[in-house]
Amino acid sequence: MTIGIISRQECRLHEMGAYHPEQPARLDAINDRLIAGGLDMVLRHFEAPKVSREQLLVVHDRIYVDQVFDVAPEEGMVWLDGDTSMNPHSLEAALYAAGAGVYAVDLVMQQEVRQAFCLVRPPGHHAERGRAMGFCIFSNVAIAAYHAINHWDLERVAIVDFDVHHGNGTEDIVSGDQRILFCSSFQHPFYPGTGSDTAAANVVNMPLPALTDGAAFREAMLQHCIPRIEAFAPQLILISAGFDGHRADDMAQFNLLEFDYAWVTRQLAQLASISAEGRIVSCLEGGYNLHALARSVEAHLRAFLD
Numbered sequence: 659m660t661i662g663i664i665s666r667q668e669c670r671l672h673e674m675g676a677y678h679p680e681q682p683a684r685l686d687a688i689n690d691r692l693i694a695g696g697l698d699m700v701l702r703h704f705e706a707p708k709v710s711r712e713q714l715l716v717v718h719d720r721i722y723v724d725q726v727f728d729v730a731p732e733e734g735m736v737w738l739d740g741d742t743s744m745n746p747h748s749l750e751a752a753l754y755a756a757g758a759g760v761y762a763v764d765l766v767m768q769q770e771v772r773q774a775f776c777l778v779r780p781p782g783h784h785a786e787r788g789r790a791m792g793f794c795i796f797s798n799v800a801i802a803a804y805h806a807i808n809h810w811d812l813e814r815v816a817i818v819d820f821d822v823h824h825g826n827g828t829e830d831i832v833s834g835d836q837r838i839l840f841c842s843s844f845q846h847p848f849y850p851g852t853g854s855d856t857a858a859a860n861v862v863n864m865p866l867p868a869l870t871d872g873a874a875f876r877e878a879m880l881q882h883c884i885p886r887i888e889a890f891a892p893q894l895i896l897i898s899a900g901f902d903g904h905r906a907d908d909m910a911q912f913n914l915l916e917f918d919y920a921w922v923t924r925q926l927a928q929l930a931s932i933s934a935e936g937r938i939v940s941c942l943e944g945g946y947n948l949h950a951l952a953r954s955v956e957a958h959l960r961a962f963l964d
């Protein structure tokens with residue numbers, strides 16, 4: 659079976675200003691790389707549908723969802739937080755980005771594809787139950803996790819977040835829910851400043867210092883994350899795939915390389931093959947150096963084929 663890529667042209671139209679790092683060119687760079695590297699030939703492309711209001715309300719407060727719909731501008735730009743704005747296309751893009759994760763879960767559960775990668779924006783892992791934050795509007799990964807639980811009756815879903823920033827939004831939503839195991843590795847101290855306090859039993863936070871390299875990252879994963887997932891025996895693994903911990907990405911100060919993203923992907927694919935029939939849904943989060951981002955996504959997807 660091949661890898662599914664779930665995307666939507668509308669995700670390109672969401673723009674937060676000419677100099678904003680979370681820009682449409684990120685998707686273009688990844689697409690170009692997949693085509694130039696020949697990987698595109700073995701991928702299956704799918705169009706993301708919009709997430710439904712009911713699916714949003716499983717993880718987000720009604721008042722927040724209403725607010726996002728109400729403030730979505732017909733022209734100009736509206737800021738949801740200091741880093742996150744909406745243009746006239748942002749609401750649609752956010753609905754497709756969240757819908758991609760839901761659809762990806764359906765595709766792997768129906769065995770249409772073994773793994774699926776949601777090549778969408780805006781990202782989602784900073785969006786909390788009741789607020790947008792850090793370039794994120796809706797919690798794409800948490801919505802996908804609850805779709806797997808509610809629609810497909812899964813009892814155990816693991817979410818692994820290797821973005822360089824803590825997945826505060828995902829933790830906010832899934833904390834205390836024993837059906838979900840959430841593991842997040844991140845630079846600390848750093849934005850958003852969360853993740854170093856005591857977490858709920860279903861949350862594994864791995865704060866790592868600036869300049870963390872591949873060896874230290876792998877050590878943390880092997881010590882704190884991999885054994886917990888193995889013991890949890892998830893029926894599906896979701897990945898918050900952020901590549902802003904790459905050495906060339908100046909958003910943060912990790913020194914990871916394509917090789918490290920391939921390594922962690924292989925680890926997760928192996929775990930998925932034990933308890934989840936290989937099912938993995940990966941959702942794009944951060945990654946702002948366009949070249950490093952594109953190469954890292956390619957390495958991430960190639961690792962699924964190993």
Ligand SMILES: [Zn+2]
Pocket residue numbers: 821822823900902943944945
């Ligand atoms: Zn990030």
